[in-house]
Amino acid sequence: MKRLTLPLLAVLVGAAGSNPGASIVEHGASGGVIPCRVCHGMQLQGNAGMGAPPLAGLPESTTLPALAAIAAGKQGKNFAMRDVARALTPAQRQAVAAYIAGLRRGPGS
Ligand code: HEC
Numbered sequence: 001m002k003r004l005t006l007p008l009l010a011v012l013v014g015a016a017g018s019n020p021g022a023s024i025v026e027h028g029a030s031g032g033v034i035p036c037r038v039c040h041g042m043q044l045q046g047n048a049g050m051g052a053p054p055l056a057g058l059p060e061s062t063t064l065p066a067l068a069a070i071a072a073g074k075q076g077k078n079f080a081m082r083d084v085a086r087a088l089t090p091a092q093r094q095a096v097a098a099y100i101a102g103l104r105r106g107p108g109s
Contacts, residue, residue, distance in 0.1 A: 021099025024092055032087040034080065036096065044103060051078065057105035063097040 025044065028035040037044060039052040046054030055063070069075035071085035088096065 019099060020092070021095035021097070024096045025099060029088070029092060032083055033092070034084055036084075039081070044100060052081075054105070055100050056103035058100050060097040060101050063100055064093060067093050067097070
């Protein structure tokens with residue numbers, strides 16, 4: 001059994017992609033994390049219809065406090081976003097913030 005565990009883990013990690021932040025943006029995560037791009041746009045360029053602001057290119061120093069404030073109910077009015085912020089673990093917030101910071105800002109954002 002032990003011999004099987006490591007290769008299986010490697011397959012699971014591989015399937016999620018090498019970048020955990022990208023994986024959360026594209027596929028979400030367990031515990032109620034809806035993929036960010038469902039609301040914030042495919043390139044995280046924002047989605048006015050959803051009231052979701054652009055995220056692409058935001059520095060971690062903006063994203064991390066925003067997620068904390070939203071999770072605490074101190075920022076934002078969108079309950080789905082609040083639930084997502086609450087569901088992210090600290091490591092997931094960090095991973096997703098780093099990924100967002102590395103994205104190019106889209107036109108108009
Ligand atoms: C169900 C739709 C939805 C999903 C899924 C979603 N968001 Fe949001 N998000 C919003 C909305 C709507 C707002 C604006 C909230 C408000 O101001 O009322 C927002 C706001 C934010 C903000 C604040 C931006 C700022 O400039 O203050 C951040 C950061 C953020 N979202 C990150 C994320 C991340 C990271 C994910 C994926 C893990 C995610 N969101 C998934 C809808 C969503």
